[in-house]
Structures are given as structure tokens and as C-alpha cells.
Amino acid sequence: MYVLVAGGGKVGANLGRLLLRAKHEVTLIEQRSDRFMQLEEEFEHAVHNGDATELHVLERAGIQRPPDLVLAVTGDDEDNVVICQLAKEKYDVPKVIARVNDPRNQAHFDLLGIAPTVCATSNILALIEHEVPEHDLIHLLELRGENLEIVEVHIAADSPVAGHRVETLRLPDGARLISVMRGSESEIAVGSTELRAGDQVLAILQPGKEDELRRVLLKA
């Protein structure tokens, strides 16, 4: 596979290194000349110096072949958006992956159809939610293309559904329970599954249905 990596910071350089080790062909683009010179010692001719949002820089790096994959992993979200738009729409690159630095910019990437995206801050926040028990509903996975998300809910002793079977629950439209984890045992949630205090329940739902789901599972 031929991969073009835009941005030679820690993220880009490590990705380049790992992809090369996995026998892929890699070209890195780095804007800062001091950083470029550092990278050149390791990556030699596989690294180019320049602004990856400039067409002639991308072309010099081989975007017209085109690459199988472009990784837009600079530290600037606007640059990453433009790199992805140029790659997909001007050079017919089949797949792009973009880094989101500021989680507040996620909506812009979504609006402009840039996917998949990776945001370290959001990922860490999701892990915090998972670790900190006061969050009663934890986002595990967003399926953006499908407009669905998977969440985890902890059934507390005072939950109105503790002791009730799944088929008796009045779940909101657009939400379904997937599985119930009790101790170290997990089972698929079917109509006859009975929920108990202490259960970890996985649910799939449309974004925006979280509050309705909370009301059913958590609040008396």
C-alpha cells in the first residue's frame, strides 16, 4: 500500500515509521525545515519539505499516482480539512484519515464529510467516562456513517428496571439493548433477559436519544 502522510510531528513520524516497518510505501510531508532536517536523517528521500496544503507540494510528494491512503495528521485542523478535501476531490485518493486536534472542530469535519477522524482528546475523555463511575451513561463507540452510537449503562440498585425483563421495558424509538454483562459473564439481551442491579448494559441508539434512554433505565 502507498500511504502519504501529511504532517511529520510525533503522530506523523511514528505512523510513517510503523507503516514502513510493515512494508508499506510511505511519503511524509513536513512544513518546518528544522523538523524536516531531523526527519530526513531517518526517512531520507521518503520525506518532503513543504506545506501539504499547497498543490505543488502534494504533487511533488506523489499525490497524482494517487496514494491508497492519505493521513492528514498535522497539528492544524484547518490544514487537515483542506488536505483531505484536496486528496479526495482533486486527486481521487480513495481513503483519507484525519486527525482532529480541537474536539470543538469535530462538527466541521463531519459537516464537510471528512471521515474517518481521530481525536485524541475525545478518546481520552471517553476513557475517563469509562473509568469514573459518576458518569451513568458512557459513550463507547460512535458509528458516524450509520448515525448510531453504542453506550454502556450501569444499572444501579435504585434503577426502575432492576428486576424487570427486557421485553417489559418501554425503550425509546431508535434504541435497543445489545447485551448484559453480569460479573465476568456477558449475554446477548433478548426479551426474556432480566436486568439486575450491578449489570453493565450495552445499548445501541441514535445520537440524541441518550436522555430518553437514561429516563427508562436510570431515573425512577
Add this chain to the structure above:
Amino acid sequence: MKAIVIGCGRVGSSIAKQLLREGWDVTAIDEREEALSRLGEHWPGTFVVGHGMDVDVLREAGVEHADAVVVATDGDNTNLVVGQVVQKRFDVGCVVVRVLDPARAKFYEERGLRTVSPTSTAIEVLTDVVRSCMVGASEEVAH
């Protein structure tokens, strides 16, 4: 008519002042509070401190009721992304984006964003001036 000018440097502030003189209700946005001084001592329009990528800042500036938005910060890619957000998310009919790089300006122009490249304009004007000098010079030779 309401206009928002994002980026209040030399270009943005001049556009804001000109539109105001022509009777527009103008809001200028800039990250730096000092940029307000570019709008003169008694700026009768509105000024919002913040970044154009921040939708709360755009809303505060009244993007939901804007008839025109000019995006003229000093970053081409910021302008391109902010311009598209204003056009697609807030459905503003007239969005004009300053893009110094002529190649990127052309690409986004083809995709339906109104871009203006001062670099292209400068190249054309400067070349024309050289051409007209040459015409004058050859006429002198002919005389």
C-alpha cells in the same frame, strides 16, 4: 442588510468600514482585541473577539441572520474552512473568501465557494503595467 467580516486586519477592517459607509449593518470578528483599533476611534458597528472556527463566536456575531460574510483572516486554510462552514451550516447566501494561493482559490471556486485571490489580481495588474510600459516605450521608438 447585515454583513459579517471575519478577520480584521488591513483588508478586513477596510472592507468593514467601506460596507458600513454604504449603509450595511456590519459586525467584525477578530481573535485579537487590538484589531478593533483598525476600525477607527468610534466604530459604530459591532465587534466580536474570537476565532472564526468557533460556532459560538459566529452565532454571537449574528451569522444566522447575515446576508453576506467576508472571510479575510491571514490564513488561507482557516478562510476556506470557515467559508464552507458559514455557507453549508448557516446557509448564508453570499460568502466571499480571501485565498492568497491562486491554486487553492481555483479549486474551491470550482466547488462553489466564492474565492478572491489577491495574489492573482496582483500578478495580473503588475503584468499589465509592464505590458503598458512596453507599449509606451515602443511607441517612443516608433516616433
